[in-house]
Amino acid sequence: MNLFLIASFIIFTSILSIVIRRHNRTEKNRQEQFWEREQRANQVRRKSLDGLDYVTIPLDALPTDVMSQDVIVQDCLDTLASLSREKMVNLAGYTNTDLKLAYGTANITALSQYDQNFTLLAQTLQKWAETLYNGGYTAQARQILEYAVLTAHSDAGTSYRLLASLYDQSGEPEKVKALYQTALALTFPSGKTIARTLRETYSYISPADSD
Secondary structure, eight states, rough: OOHHHHHHHHHHHHHHHHHHHHHHHHHHHHHHHHHHHHHHTTOOOOOOTTTTTOOOOOOOGGTTTTTTTHHHHHHHHHHHHHHSOOOOOOTTOOOHHHHHHOOOOHHHHHHHHHHHHHHHHHHHHHHHHHHHHHOOOOHHHHHHHHIIIIISSSOOOOHHHHHHHHHHTTTHHHHHHHHHHHHOOSSSTHHHHHHHHHHHTTTTOOGGOOO
C-alpha cells in the first residue's frame, strides 16, 4: 500500500512538473511576443488619424427641451455640449500596442483622449435616457438610446438592455432581434456578452437569429 502511494505521488509530481514547465514555456513565449510587438510599435512613426470613425452629436435632433430644468438632465446636456466640440472615437478592444502599431507612438495620447471622450459620451447618453424614462418620457428615452446604440455604436450594455426593454414593451420583437444582431456585430469584447444577455432575457430570440 505504501509502495502504491509512493508511486502515485511520484507520478503526480512528475505530471505536475511537466505541466508547470509547459505553462512557464508558454508564458515565456507570450511575454517575448508581447515585448517584440511592443518594441515594433514604439518605432512606428506618426500616421494620419483622418480615417478614424469619429462620432458627432446631433444635439438639434435630440430631445434637449424635455425635462431641461431637471438637474441631472442639465448636467447631461452641459456634458454633451462640451463633448460636441471634442473628437470622439470608440477604441474599446484595442490595446495601446494595437493603436501604436496602427497610428504611431506619437498619436497615443490623442487617441486615449478620444476614447475617454467616447466613454463619457456613452455614459452621459445612458444617464440622460434613464432620467427621461423614469420621468415618463419613454419615446424620448428611446430616441436617445437609438442614437447611442445604432448611430454612435455605443457598447454600453445598460443602453442595449433598456432599449430592448422599450422595444419589447411596445410589442416590437423584431427590433429586439435586430438589436441582438447589432450586439453580435460589435467588434468589442462586450458585444458577445450583451448579445447573450438579450438572448437569455427574450425567449423569442433563437439560435437561428445568430446566423
